[in-house]
Amino acid sequence: MAADAAAQLYQAFVDQDPAEAIQVVERMRASGVAQDALFDVLYAPAMGLLGGSWASGAIDEITFTQAAVVAEQVGSFVMPPAATRDTGVTIVLGTIHRDQHSIGRTIVAATLKEAGYRVNDLGIDVRPADFVERVGETGARIVIVFAETMRAARSVASIRDMFVAEGVTGVVLLVSGGPFAADGGLAREVGANGVVTGAEPAIRIVSRVARDLAGGGAED
Amino acid sequence: MAGRSKTIIAAEALARQGQVGAAVHACYDALALGDQGAHVHALLASMMLEGDFYDEAIAEATSAIEADPDCSPAYLALGMAYDRRGGMWDQSVLVWHELAEVVPDLVTAHVQLGEAFAAAAYSEEAVESWRRALELDPREARATYNLAIASLKREGMALALPLFRQAGELDPSQDELFFALLGLTDAPIITVDPARVKPTREARLGAAGLALKADDLFSAAELVRAVLDEQPDDSEALALAAYAYLKQEAANEAMACALRAVSLKPDLAIALYCLGVVYARRTGLKRHAARVFIALAKKAPAHALVHVLLAESLLALQRYEQAGKAYRTAVRLDPACVRARFGLAATYLTEGRHAEASWEIRRAAYYDTKRQRLFWRLYDEYTAGGEES
DSSP, X not given: OHHHHHHHHHHHHHTTOHHHHHHHHHHHHHTTOOHHHHIIIIIHHHHHHHHHHHHHTSSOHHHHHHHHHHHHHHHHXXXXXXXXXXXXXXXXXXXXXXXXXXXXXXXXXXHHHHTTOEEEEOOSSBXXXXXXXXXXXXXXXXXXXXXXXXHHHHTTHHHHHHHHHHTOOSOEEEEESHHHHHOTTHHHHXXXXXXXXXXXHHHHHHHHHHHHHHTTOOOO | OOOOOHHHHHHHHHHHTTOHHHHHHHHHHHXXXXXXXXXXXXXXXHHHHHTTOHHHHHHHHHHHHHHOTTOHHHHHHHHHHHHHHOXXXXXXXXXXXXXXHHSTTOHHHHHHHHHHHHHXXXXXXXXXXXXXXXXXXXXXXHHHHHXXXXXXXXXXXXXXXXXXXXXXXXXXXXXHHHHHHXXXXXXXXXXXXXXXXXXXXXHHHHHHHHHHHTTOHHXXXXXXXXXXXXXXXXXXXHHHHHHHHHHTXXXXXHHHHHHHHHHHOTTOHHHHHHHHHHHHTSGGGHHHHXXXXXXXXXXXXXXXXXXXXXXXXXXXXXOHHHHHHHHHHHHHHOTXXXXXXXXXXXXXXXXXXXXXXXXXXXXXXXXXXXXXXXXXXXXXXXXXXXHHO
């Protein structure tokens, strides 16, 4: 069936009939083929047929070019979704008060956003109270605090203290930055649950934490 | 400016031949004979830099500039020495600024000035310098790589990646990869007359490859068509057609030809290359691009740029650690691969390894200026200017 559909799509390209091409795609989708499989199952084989017809001389150069234009119009209907699905997980992150470093935070924030997380980036020089307040506003249960100086890193402890003082429980506090990478025990000292060592590890650890939270397995 | 002594001319010849030790001796002979001109000090600075003697290079370049404040190659050597020594960004900014004033149309001076600004944490000024470089030469790949790194720092990978790709396409090494896969690395750029090509498959395909290398897409198309008229299922001819379409920005035609070629011969490197490049340009096909470049890396593992293309596709998938591995493979295969150095710097930044990222960017600068033979270009221009005056 997929081969037939690819042949129909190819014919629609050659006939310069974008409406028919879209109908072929829609019929394929209605038959249960997922969006992220349409390109492989339907479009790529049709394009291969197009290349073969041009090579054999069954279609001339002009037809080939016009068919390619129709293929372009249909392309967006078969492309796998570019954006990752929304995970529904909210994360509050920022660089702690008296620290102006922003590169690591920016890269991690952008990576998490692209991975489908709802990121509330508070920026640099964020007071502990602002983290607590934003957690209250958004209902986030994951906080990532960035610190690149020793003094700033130690001050992260005040965020945990404020959560405790405000009676906010079930929030996972993660930390990131040079001091935490250099001193394995520092994160625990400031009451953090874990250390984010980079953008890709951030996805891994947040995904695990989100899974644990969803399963009710998180601890302060 | 006084003329150059015979001793210094001999030192130049030795240095150009790569006989650094003998050239240094000749320079010291010139100094002993009382030649205190800018040339001898500039030459010594360059050779000290070559041997990683940064303080000595700084001293010699400074002497050259004292002897003649218009000695552009000395500014280049001084700036490179400051950059490579590290921790001297303020001085570095001043030197590149001076060079940009002495030789205003020297694109590299603006690129280097930007890198010095970036290292000194003057981000806005850095971006301005790279933009100035691109105004002078819109095809300046290194300025674009630097803008990609700046974008990564300010906005994250998703926005930086298109700039990395844009820079990659400006970088001549990508076309060089295709011709290397085709076995035409050392082939000269010649004019091909399709009418005079022997009417055999091998001769036609060989000539089509040469025509593509010479950017003669019409002759290449004619030769490929002749092959396909006799054998429509010739995967190599289809792959050459795909490349020709890629060069014309006809992505769908390229995809059609490459897909057909790959369906006929799944491990044909040139077809995989074309297909991967087409896929990589579409955000929705990042997984497909990675799959194709993995296959290409298996088929042609000795080419550094194959690993760079794979790494870039992995960056798009947020597989930064794997991308870092692929970039490191590329750097191991070709330490002068500027694109791999910048990509590796990007992966280090995602891990918060800023010092290593800066080091890679400095190495990229070193190899890029070396590749351009910039010192000798400036030296020859400076010498010619002196002899004219």
